[in-house]
Amino acid sequence: MKYIQYNIKHLRSLKKFSQERFAEELKWTRSMVGSYEEGRSEPPIDRLIELSNYFDIPIDILVKNDLRGAKDTSFIEVGNKRVLFPITVNEANEDLIEIIPAKASAGYLQGYADPEYIEQLQKIKLPFLPTGTHRAFPISGDSMLPVKDGSFIVAKFIDNVNDVKNGRTYVVLTKSDGLVYKRVYNKIEEKNSLELHSDNKVYQPFDVKVEDIIELWEFTCCINTHEYDADELKLSSIMNMFQELKIELESIKK
Numbered sequence: 001m002k003y004i005q006y007n008i009k010h011l012r013s014l015k016k017f018s019q020e021r022f023a024e025e026l027k028w029t030r031s032m033v034g035s036y037e038e039g040r041s042e043p044p045i046d047r048l049i050e051l052s053n054y055f056d057i058p059i060d061i062l063v064k065n066d067l068r069g070a071k072d073t074s075f076i077e078v079g080n081k082r083v084l085f086p087i088t089v090n091e092a093n094e095d096l097i098e099i100i101p102a103k104a105s106a107g108y109l110q111g112y113a114d115p116e117y118i119e120q121l122q123k124i125k126l127p128f129l130p131t132g133t134h135r136a137f138p139i140s141g142d143s144m145l146p147v148k149d150g151s152f153i154v155a156k157f158i159d160n161v162n163d164v165k166n167g168r169t170y171v172v173l174t175k176s177d178g179l180v181y182k183r184v185y186n187k188i189e190e191k192n193s194l195e196l197h198s199d200n201k202v203y204q205p206f207d208v209k210v211e212d213i214i215e216l217w218e219f220t221c222c223i224n225t226h227e228y229d230a231d232e233l234k235l236s237s238i239m240n241m242f243q244e245l246k247i248e249l250e251s252i253k254k
Contacts, residue, residue: 002042007067009037011055026050096123097154100179102138109178109214126154129220133157136223137171137179143198144169144181151224153181155217161210162186164194165218172196173215174208 012022012033019033026033028047035041043051052059061067098121100108124136136152147153155171164170164186171181172194182196193207 002039003066004042004048004063005037005039007062007065008033008043008051010068011051011057012037026054096125097129097134097136098123099136099152100138102140102150105138105179109173109175126221129154130156134220135217137181137217139181143200143203144183145200147181147199147222148224151222153217153219154221154223156220158216158218161194161213161216162188164216169219171215171217171219172208172213173217175212175214177208 012019015022017025019037020030022028023030023033032047036043036047048059048062051057051062055062100121126134134154134156136154139147139151139153140149142149153169153171158164158170164184166185167183169181170184171179172184173179180196183199185195185197187193187195187207188210191207192211193209194213195205195207197205
């Protein structure tokens, strides 16, 4: 299915422009806009470049994806630009999971919204995942035991920070700290921030201001790259028991 005709019309409607006004903005003719929106003709590459520059949306996103479900809040703001979140699909139009390698995780803060950066990442398909856009993030250190150093967290993209569920774990991309994986609590009403906790209580919780949050990914599953030994499994069971008990007690308090 060709999406470009629907995308042009939808993006124009987001601007609340008539066809005449939209044509003036792009220095096109009114009949040209109508022809593209009605599917009587397709914009050549120079027109696609003009659309891409005008909306700050990559050409491949304009052509390959149906943007009609996107509202203003569905866009991610990057500096003073607004770009749609890059999506990777296979030949069957199935969503693929991009894997952020450990060595490249430091560069994710610069490349997270760059389609060329995303295109270069290795990809896998996990058919048991729920619907949504997923990525796999490397975990380093021991702050989120029993998740081991070298594991990968597969997480689902969350486009609204207000949708955070207290006590759930998330991968958070921030302007100052880059990628972190933590248990998150919503403190937006009280402090306009999220409170990030490590499961390893050696590490102190800290706040991240909402305006410093670039991306938010909710835990879906964990891929361990190292086998657990018997002692680790016993420790993991004990930690899980206490964690579940703490969550239950907090629910009773409320």
